[in-house]
Each structure stands twice: as structure tokens, then as C-alpha cells.
Amino acid sequence: MMSFISKMFNETDGENTNSNISNPSPVDETERHTHTAPQHLEDVATSIEDKDIAQVKAEKKQTEKSEKLKFAFMLAGGCAGCEMALIDISEKLVDTLDHLEIVFWAPTAADVKYKDLEAYPDNFIDLAFVDGMVRNTENEHMVTVLRQKSKVLVAFGACATVGGVAAMGDLHTKDELFDYAYKQSWSTDNPDGVLPTSEYILDGKYNLTIPAFTDRCMTIAELVDVDFFIGGCPPHHDFIAATVNLVLSGEMPAKGTWLTSGKAVCDVCTRNPAITGEMRRPVGQVFRTVEGQPDPVKCLLQQGYICFGPMTQGDCGAACLKANMPCRGCGGPIPGIKDFGARCLTTIGSTLKDERTCDQLMEKYPQLAKFVYRYSYTSGMIDKRKSAESVPSRRNLP
């Protein structure tokens, strides 16, 4: 800025040397040097009637403003793995940083506080990502604030879109969870059995508050309006890069879209019997992953290792399958699925050969709900803690 202005001064001087002010008085000189406020300089710029320079300057200001998208990234009740995934787009991220202005990235990367976000005007942020589910009152408050401050809000990752691993806690009561976490677990040292409370008075005078644990987990879409969804635990970096490019190009798809491939894991899996030309057979025996060694080439589901590939989005390129592990559904449901767990049962139920195999499956996975809803319990349709009234519409799910 200063160099631009000083250049302008020189040009002014040079121009004026040829006309009337060939030898400027010392008073004028000092006046010019002491008044360095931009207000004054702008006045000078217009006073010399050099419209071109003023115009260029204004245009430059304009483009500088409009080119950089204001970007925010917030971690709600997650593990920060999604942030790592974003950083994983590596050199592409460095390129995009020319176009992004990070105004909020807490609590992981940028030195900004919640109060800074609260101080922004409404719709100040162009693009905001949220990773993690809503697990406590802090998440609840901040997600609501972020929605208010952003034009486009993207639910980023499995937790934000379908609930994530932590949502399995909803299969237990709060008392059970607290009891295990603060009393029973082997690493806990809590002889007085102290449990966290949201309000606490320290030394009789310091009133401390911490966020309170909510009754149940919520996805971001259950709490606020979400514009786009990216599934995956964490999302695959190729799709993150594609999303950022999409945003920069300004050609966003319809609201509520999943910015993912929409293809099932089986579509990208090299073990798929449809690719290898093999016939599908009913499954006669069910194995857990710890039992035996599956054939590294053949379809795992066919071998009896229950795999959720048929109903999971395969942005990952069937990464787990390549490591000889069955899919557990972190990519989120493929389009058209309302309840991931129920669809798993529908598909697996008809794959099993007979009643006996069915019993075997239930025996080997005694907590069937935790098995099929590993990443998506919150987006499931049945929850004893939800009443029909409080369940929001599922319009935003695929």
C-alpha cells in the first residue's frame, strides 16, 4: 500500500515539475511528508485529477476483496481427524490458500476465539465447514452461531453428517456413560467418585462453568440448516480438494447435495464378484474379523466376513478392503438410504443362506445395533429418546 502511494507521489511530482510547481516550497514538502493518513493521500490523488490511478487503486481494492473467500472451519464434538484430512490435500491446499482467507479455524489451527466468531456480522463468512457431532451445550451454541455468520455451511465428515462413532454412546444412558468413564474404567483414579458438573464454585468464590453433556447426540443437520454434506471418517482428500475447487469456481450444486462420489464401495472394490465374473452364492457361515485369514482376492462378504460395502459410499477407493478388512460404513450411506443400519440388515439378511447362519450372525455380533450403526447411529430412525415430534425431517439425508 505504502509503496503504491509513494509511487503515486513521485508520479505527481514528476508531472507537476513540467507544469506550474517546478520548485515546491519547503512548507509544502513538510506538509506532504507529515500528513501520511490515507484519507489525506486519497484527497491528493483526486485533487491531482489523475483519474486513472485512482480508478486502478479502487479496482484493485475491489478485486482483492472479492477474490478471497472468507473461510471458517469449526471442530464440534469430533476428534480433529477431519482437519488432518483437509491438511492432507497438501500442495493443493497451498494453492487454494491464495483464494481463501481463514477467518476462523478453532480450536485447532488459527488463533481465534469463540468471541471473535460471535463478533462477526451475520453472513460474514462465505464458506464454513463443521466437523464433529453436537455432543454438548458448547457445540450446540457454536454451531448455531456459525450458521448465523456463514453463507454456506458444509457438514464435514461422518460425525457431522450421520453421527459418527461417539453417537454409539446414545445406546446407553448418561449415567452408564459417566459411571464407566469416571469410575469404572481401568485407568480411572477417582476415589471420591466425583462426576463433572456444568457449574462449580471454586474456593467459594470463583464461579466456573463448563459445557453440559446433552441428552443425546445430534448431527449438524438436526440442529441447523446445512447446505452441503461430505461423508467419510475422515473424508477422502480427493473429494475435499474437489469441493474446495467447486467452491472457488462458484458452481455449487443444489442445496442438500452430498459432495461425494455417490458410488458404493463395491463399485470401486476389485474383489466385487461382478468384476471377476464370479457367481454370487448365499453365505453359509459367518466369521468375525479376528477369526481365520480371509482370502485376499475374493469378496469378503462371500467368504462370510460381514462387509458394509454394498451400502457405503466408496470415496475411499475401498481402502480397507485392500488391507483385507471388511468395510464398516464410515463413508456414509449411498444415495437413497434412509436408515443405514436397517439397510445393512436387509442386504445381509438376504445374503445369508439359512436360519442357522442368521442365528450365528446374531451370536457373533451380540450388540447388533452397535455393529450396523458404528458410524451412523444418530441418523437412524429409532431412538428411544426421540419422540415422533422431536425427530426433524430427514430431508437432508441422501
Next chain:
Amino acid sequence: MSFNPNIVGFACQWCTYAGADLAGNLRCKYPPTIKLIKVPCSGTVEAEFILEALRRGADGVLVGGCHFGDCHYKEGNYKAARRMKLLKKLIADEGFDSRRFRLEWISGAEGMKFAEVVTEFTNELIELGPSPLKKAVKP
């Protein structure tokens, strides 16, 4: 006013739906609690349909199909049996009463059985009370 359960029924068009038809022809009496949905086969009933019905406030869900060996599509009802067994376990795991969901084999000749099943199911649901997923029924 006593509680009047709301049952959603998925009936296979070849057997259970014909059975319900016969129940009408035979002038069988059963409570008007069931809303039947005709489906091609009990094997087409996905677990999601049942969960959706429960979530939207049905007190009970009945799935009706052909007896084993009678399926028009050979093995649709076998698939339904396995799915429903798994689903029942899933519902129970989630803390929901799995008695609200019932699978019955009723053939086209068993009009009486259809009426009996609906009566029995209705009585059972009256005992269980309204579904916790729906708003409390006003007296």
C-alpha cells in the same frame, strides 16, 4: 376413552392380502386397528419400511407372508424371515420393545387366522400402551 392402537400391516399380495380378503368374505370380526399395505412379496418389505412406520407413530407393525414353500417367488419369505429376525434384534438393542413388531405366515385360505392374529396383536398392543415414539395419546 380407551387406547386404540394403530397397526400398519404389510401384506403379501398372494397370501396374506388374500387371507384378509377372505376374512371379510367370511364376515370374521376383528378390530379396525390395522391399515393394510399390499406388497408383491414379504421379501420386498425392507427393514427401513418398518422403522419408518414405527418412527411415524405406528403402535405396531405386522408383516404377513406365505408359509414356507408357498412363496410365489420361491424364496422371498425365507429372506423376509431372516431379515425380520435380525431387525427384531436390532430394535431390541436400540431399547425399543420388539413385541411391537410381528411377522406372521397367513395363507390365502386362512381368513380366520388373519382375524385372530389382528385381534391378538391389538390386545397385546393395548397392554403395551401407546408407542413411546409418538406423542402421548390424549384421553
